[in-house]
Amino acid sequence: MRYFIALALSFLSHAVWAQDWEDRQTFNEADATTSLRIISSTDTDLFAPLIEAFVAENPDVAIDYLVTETADIDRRFRNMPDAFDIAISSAMDLQFKLTNDGYALELQNVSHPAWAQWRQSLFAFTSEPAAIVINRAAFDGLPIPRTRQELIEALRARPEVFRGRVGTYDVRQSGLGYLFATQDARASETFWRLMEVMGGLDVQLYCCSGEMIDDLTDGTIAVAYNVLGSYAEARTESRNAFEIVLPSDFPTTMMRTAFVSKASAEPAAAERFIQFLVTYQSNPIDGTRLLPSLQDRDSGTERATIALEPALMTFLDALKRNKFTSEWENALIQN
Amino acid sequence: MLTLIGGAAVLALILFFAVRNYAVQVAQQGQDTILDASVTSMLDAATIQDGTVELDLPYAAFSMLATSADDRVFYAILRDGKFLSGYEELATAGNFLPDSPVFQTSQIRGAPVRTISASRTLIGANERVDVQIFLAQTQDALSETLDQISRNAALLGVGFFTLAAVLSFWATSATIGQLGKLTTSVTRRGPQDLRPFTKPVPREMVPLVSSLNSLVGRLDQSLTQSEDFIAEAAHRVRTPLATVRSYAEATLQRVDKEENREAMRSMIKAIDESSRAAGQLLDHAMITFRADHLERDAIDLTELVSDLAQRLAPIAEMKDLSIALRGDPHVPYSGDPVLLQNAVRNLIDNAMKYGPAESSIEITVSGKPKPQIMVCDHGPGFPENEIETLTTRFQRGANATDSIGSGLGLTIAQDVAMAHGGGIHLENRLEGGACVTLSL
Ligand SMILES: Nc1ncnc2c1ncn2[C@@H]1O[C@H](COP(=O)(O)OP(=O)(O)O)[C@@H](O)[C@H]1O
Ligand SMILES: [Mg+2]
Numbered sequence: 111m112r113y114f115i116a117l118a119l120s121f122l123s124h125a126v127w128a129q130d131w132e133d134r135q136t137f138n139e140a141d142a143t144t145s146l147r148i149i150s151s152t153d154t155d156l157f158a159p160l161i162e163a164f165v166a167e168n169p170d171v172a173i174d175y176l177v178t179e180t181a182d183i184d185r186r187f188r189n190m191p192d193a194f195d196i197a198i199s200s201a202m203d204l205q206f207k208l209t210n211d212g213y214a215l216e217l218q219n220v221s222h223p224a225w226a227q228w229r230q231s232l233f234a235f236t237s238e239p240a241a242i243v244i245n246r247a248a249f250d251g252l253p254i255p256r257t258r259q260e261l262i263e264a265l266r267a268r269p270e271v272f273r274g275r276v277g278t279y280d281v282r283q284s285g286l287g288y289l290f291a292t293q294d295a296r297a298s299e300t301f302w303r304l305m306e307v308m309g310g311l312d313v314q315l316y317c318c319s320g321e322m323i324d325d326l327t328d329g330t331i332a333v334a335y336n337v338l339g340s341y342a343e344a345r346t347e348s349r350n351a352f353e354i355v356l357p358s359d360f361p362t363t364m365m366r367t368a369f370v371s372k373a374s375a376e377p378a379a380a381e382r383f384i385q386f387l388v389t390y391q392s393n394p395i396d397g398t399r400l401l402p403s404l405q406d407r408d409s410g411t412e413r414a415t416i417a418l419e420p421a422l423m424t425f426l427d428a429l430k431r432n433k434f435t436s437e438w439e440n441a442l443i444q445n
Numbered sequence: 446m447l448t449l450i451g452g453a454a455v456l457a458l459i460l461f462f463a464v465r466n467y468a469v470q471v472a473q474q475g476q477d478t479i480l481d482a483s484v485t486s487m488l489d490a491a492t493i494q495d496g497t498v499e500l501d502l503p504y505a506a507f508s509m510l511a512t513s514a515d516d517r518v519f520y521a522i523l524r525d526g527k528f529l530s531g532y533e534e535l536a537t538a539g540n541f542l543p544d545s546p547v548f549q550t551s552q553i554r555g556a557p558v559r560t561i562s563a564s565r566t567l568i569g570a571n572e573r574v575d576v577q578i579f580l581a582q583t584q585d586a587l588s589e590t591l592d593q594i595s596r597n598a599a600l601l602g603v604g605f606f607t608l609a610a611v612l613s614f615w616a617t618s619a620t621i622g623q624l625g626k627l628t629t630s631v632t633r634r635g636p637q638d639l640r641p642f643t644k645p646v647p648r649e650m651v652p653l654v655s656s657l658n659s660l661v662g663r664l665d666q667s668l669t670q671s672e673d674f675i676a677e678a679a680h681r682v683r684t685p686l687a688t689v690r691s692y693a694e695a696t697l698q699r700v701d702k703e704e705n706r707e708a709m710r711s712m713i714k715a716i717d718e719s720s721r722a723a724g725q726l727l728d729h730a731m732i733t734f735r736a737d738h739l740e741r742d743a744i745d746l747t748e749l750v751s752d753l754a755q756r757l758a759p760i761a762e763m764k765d766l767s768i769a770l771r772g773d774p775h776v777p778y779s780g781d782p783v784l785l786q787n788a789v790r791n792l793i794d795n796a797m798k799y800g801p802a803e804s805s806i807e808i809t810v811s812g813k814p815k816p817q818i819m820v821c822d823h824g825p826g827f828p829e830n831e832i833e834t835l836t837t838r839f840q841r842g843a844n845a846t847d848s849i850g851s852g853l854g855l856t857i858a859q860d861v862a863m864a865h866g867g868g869i870h871l872e873n874r875l876e877g878g879a880c881v882t883l884s885l
Contacts, residue, residue: 210519211554212517428531430530433501
C-alpha cells in the first residue's frame, strides 16, 4: 500500500514537472556547486545576457531557467513553493499577492528604492509600458492612431480590413493580460468601448505576447492591443514592419518583479542573484542588455507606473474577478 | 538629595511610560481609523442581485492601507457566515455579527495583525442577507512609529531626569550651604551671646531664622527676668536682715549672761553671712546684666585695687591680717570699675575667709603682658581635686564646710573677667597658700 502511495506521489510530482515548459535552459551546469531554479515569464532570449553575466561573475552557481505564462507561475508556485528558488513575473498583482501571502523571503542586504520593492522581498527591475503594436502595412498611407480613441475610430472606419485581424490578451489565461486590462478599466471607460469595438470585429485572443507578435509579423493580425513593447522591439528581423505606439491618453506601465522563495534551499545564492539583477537593471549604460531598465518613478516625465501596493490585490478578489471577467466576456465575445 | 534624584528618576520613568502609552493609543487609533474607513468602503460596494451577493471591491479600499513599512493585508468576505472570497483562515478566526465594527489584535500566518470585522444587511427582492467582512493588517509601520516615539520619549525622560538632578543638586547645595553657615554661627556663639542672627539667608530660610531669633529673644527675656527676680529677692531679704541685726546688737548690749551673749554673737555672725550671701546674689545678678552691656571707662587698676584695700583694711585688722599691695604703680585700663571692684573684693574676701589669722594677703597688679590682678594668701589653699569646678555657680569647696558662704565669689570674679575678655586662674602656691589670678 505504502509503495503505491509513494508511486502515486512520485508520479504526481513527475506530472507537475513533466508539464510542458514554454522553454527551459540551463546555464553553467558544468562547474557549478549550487544550482538555482528560476521560474519566469520572461522569454529566455531576453533574459539570457543577464544570466550569462551573472554566472560569469559567480561561476559556482548554475541556473535552471524555466519559462511559463504568468498565471501558470502563480499556480505552480503555490503548489510547490520549494520547487523554485526565484520567481520572476510581469504580473505584478500575482507576484504581490504571493509576497503578501508569505511565500517570499525577506532579503535584508539588497538595497533598492522603497517604491521599487515591497517588504524588502519583492523587487521590481524593469519599467515596461503596454503598447499598441501595429502592422504598418494595414495603415499604408493612413495616420497611425496615437490614442485608444483614435484606434477606436480607425477600427470603426474600416471594419472590413480589421475583422478577425485585431488581437489582445485573453485575460482568463494571461496574468499580465488581466493586470493590463484591469488597470486600463480603472483608468478610463474608453477601455470598455475599445473592447466592444474589438469584440464586434471578431477579436483574436492570445495567451502570450510571443504568439501575438508572431501573428502580427506574418500579417495574421494587423493590430495588437496591450502588448509589451519590449517583446516587439526584440524581434529585430521584423522590427521595421511594426509601429509601437505608447498610447498618449493614459499609459499603463508595468514593472517586472522578482522574489526569492521562502522555501528556497539556496537563499544566499538566490539573494546574490537578486542583488545582481537589480544592479544590472539599474545601470543604464550596459549595451548588452535587452530588457528595459527600471525607470525612476520620480523623474516626472515618465508614464504612470502601477504601484507596488496592497491595492494590487483588489482585482484578484474572487468576486471582483468574476465580475470583471464576465463584463470582459460580454464586451469581447459577442457571438 | 538622594530622595530628590530618586524622585526625579521615578518621575522621568512615569513620563516615559505615559508618553509611550499615549503614543500606543494614538497610533493604534490611527490604524483603526484607516481599517474602519477601508472596511466601510468595501461594505458600501456590496449589492445583491437575483439572490447573488456582488462585491465590487473599490481599488481605494486596499490602496489606503499602504504603509511605509509595507504592511501585509488580509481580508475575508462572508455571506451569512459562509466564506465567499479572500483569506478563508481569517473567516474562521471568529464568527460573529456585531452591530458596530469590532477590533481585535491577533496572529495570522505568524504575523501579529490588527483585525476589524464589520457587517451590513442587504435587503433583496425577497430576502435579507448579512455581508460580513474581516480585514486585517500587520503592525510593522505601527511598531516602527512606536519605536521612534519610544526613543524620543526615552530621550525626553533622560533629559528631564538630568535637568531635575542638576537642579536638585544645585538647590540642595545652595540651601544646605546656607544651613551649614547658620549652624556654624550658632555653634560659635558664646554662652551669653543672645543677640538675634542678622546675616542674610535665602528667602526659604527666613522663617527658620526668624523663629530661631524669636526663641533666642524669649530666652534672653526670661533669663533677664530671672536675674531681676533674684536681685529683687536678695534685696527684699537684705533689708529685714539688717533690721534683725540691729535688734540683735541692741539686745547683745543688754544681755549679761555670758552664754546668752555668745548665742547672740553667733546669731549676729549668721545674719552677717546671710546678708553677705544675699549681697553676692545681688551682685551676681547685677554683673550678669552689666556684662551684657559693658560700660568701659578709663581707669587705673592699681588705684582701684589700693582704694579697695584701704576700705577693707579695718575688717582685715579685726582678723590681724595685713594686706600688701605690689606691682606696677599705674596700670591704665578701660573697663567697668564697679564690676572690677566687685570681683577683686570677692577675691580678697575669700583670702580673708580661708587664710589663717595673723598672716598677710598679697595683691599684685601688673600691666604686662596683660593687665592682671593676683590675690594670694597663706592659707591651706584650694582643695586640689576641686580646683576645676570651684568657679561654677554655688559650688563650694570641701574646706568651706564650717564657714558660711554662697559659692558665688569666684563665679562673680570669673564673670567679670570674661566680660572684659579675660578669665581667672586658680592655683596653690608651692610654699602654701591659694593664688587667684584675674587677667583682663
Ligand atoms: N583663698 C582661698 N583659700 C582656700 N579655698 C578657697 C579660697 N577661695 C575660695 N576657696 C574655695 O573655693 C570655694 C568657692 O569660693 P567662693 O566662690 O568664693 O564661695 P564661698 O566663699 O562663698 O564658699 C570656697 O567654698 C572654698 O572652698
Ligand atoms: Mg567666697
